[in-house]
Amino acid sequence: MRAGEAYPVEVGCGLDVGALAAAALEVGDCALLTDSTVGPLYAGRVRRSLRAAGWRVLETVEVPAGEGSKSLAVYGEVLRRLARAGLMRDGALFALGGGVVGDLGGFVAASYMRGISLVMLPTTLLAMVDSSVGGKTGLDLPEGKNLVGAFLQPRLVAADLGFLESLPRRELSMGLAEVVKMGLLAGGRLFGALQRLAEALAGDAGALEELVLLSVSFKAGVVAEDERERGRRAILNYGHTVGHGLEAASGYGLAHGEAVAAGMVAEALLSRRVFGTDLVGLHERLLREAGLPVRVRGLEAAEVLGAMRRDKKRRGGEHRFVLLREVGRPVWGVEVGEEEALSAVEAVLEAA
Ligand code: NAD
Ligand code: ZN
Known part of the structure; x- marks a missing residue:
């Protein structure tokens, strides 16, 4: 293609x-x-x-x-x-x-x-x-x-x-975290193809080919509109605001895909608060099928928020997120207050 x-x-x-x-x-x-x-x-x-x-x-x-x-x-x-x-x-x-x-x-x-x-x-x-x-x-x-x-x-x-x-199965899951992200952002055929996550994780060539083709064309399309990330390309950061915070707070002990998986769940919770659409269960099911965790152990929410505050992608006083109004309808630059951000992060943390 x-x-x-x-x-x-x-x-x-x-x-x-x-x-x-x-x-x-x-x-x-x-x-x-x-x-x-x-x-x-x-x-x-x-x-x-x-x-x-x-x-x-x-x-x-x-x-x-x-x-x-x-x-x-x-x-x-x-x-x-x-x-x-x-x-x-x-x-x-x-x-x-x-x-x-x-x-x-x-x-x-x-x-x-x-x-x-x-x-x-x-x-x-x-x-x-x-x-x-x-x-x-x-x-x-x-x-x-x-x-x-x-x-x-x-x-x-x-x-x-x-x-x-x-490629080790765990590394396949890391890629599938981004595939799940893009399916939720894209909707349509790519979202439909997420039905094949378990097959893909088992190494099925047909499932992998379909997911790779659809994901890469989605990403290429988003990037072609906005190469230098001045606008819509930012949607690709879905799950990554909290995800980067989790990664950094863990001293990078947590793998990127795992952090993004839990990050997407936290941001789905925020999406529910802001838009009233409940996609949390859907996120958890898809991520589990991709072999990914939906909670993270042994971190403090305050540390995660601190790391999010230091992230270079953040500007201004509030936390800015990409949220999902529904599958296939992301909204970027949504400002969320400290309290709400904290409670969404707390929801994906488990005691060690
Ligand atoms: P990686 O390149 O470290 O690969 C993961 C591991 O798999 C490595 O040990 C590698 O040697 C091994 N490996 C690679 N291919 C293999 C194969 N076919 N069979 C067996 N083993 C294989 O990590 P990654 O997850 O591919 O990439 C992570 C990096 O990508 C990070 O540095 C991240 O910042 C970067 N990244 C960049 C962008 C971008 O837009 N430029 C986007 C996302 C991530
Ligand atoms: Zn990523």
Whole structure:
């Protein structure tokens, strides 16, 4: 499929990455960025496909798996490896991995020689449905997550569902958290496809393909309207205001998808208060089917609110939320007072 107008997004099984990239951009020199888990599994296959289509793979850079690689130190090391390999301004970078490799590779591509072409080869469900599309790239600082970054749209996104076969089930759930979010925001066919969450979690290829295709086209459509997040793109933060607060208050011990799952339940409670629509039970059922928790243990509501207050996405005196008027009808920028926010957060916390 073609998402938005700018670049193709291909979803399928056993994709010929080299040929797809040759169709999307001019064949020439390139480098492959991956991590220490994905590289040994898939880098060889990807290199063969690239070479068969005429690409010259000058270098494969393998960074340690995990969020720690979204750092200035690793970023600097990757830049130097590309420079030593002789990659030039007309070269391309292929980012083969999850959201970490995508965010790091994206920022490398945005800044190396003032910008080179980027191809996203997402290997986690989260990266396929969320981080590889939208053009946000970035690194973490010790002071906070995603504090450095740039917008760079990739030239091609090729999501090979075959990669998901080796992905641990828990990581599938992390991606499904964003799929549930997008289904609730989108309504229509994507919401209908949430009936297949349990199948998707069990690894059913048909269910995964349908959910990935519909989610990625929804995200691409929202982003195409508002690349720089000045308006409607903000709806994609549904569940993330409380979710980020939970993540930060846990010292990032809580996984993002789990925090967003509980965050969506809290924000569904707020939606019920503000709009009178009760979608709380629906949220809980869908999230459970996706293998996600709907409550979080061992945190204090006051700490979570404190973390929400420090979140860079918040401005002004009140807490601003994306809330759901009903399925498929999100409203963004809804201001909610401290007391109400506190009680919604308390409702998703359990004593340790
Ligand atoms: P990740 O990249 O760390 O991948 C999770 C784990 O799965 C890693 O250990 C990885 O090595 C492993 N893995 C990846 N693919 C695999 C496969 N096919 N088989 C087996 N193991 C595999 O994490 P993630 O959840 O993909 O992404 C999280 C990151 O994405 C965060 O840094 C977050 O900030 C970022 N993100 C960015 C955006 C954006 O718009 N740019 C959106 C959402 C999240
Ligand atoms: Zn998220």
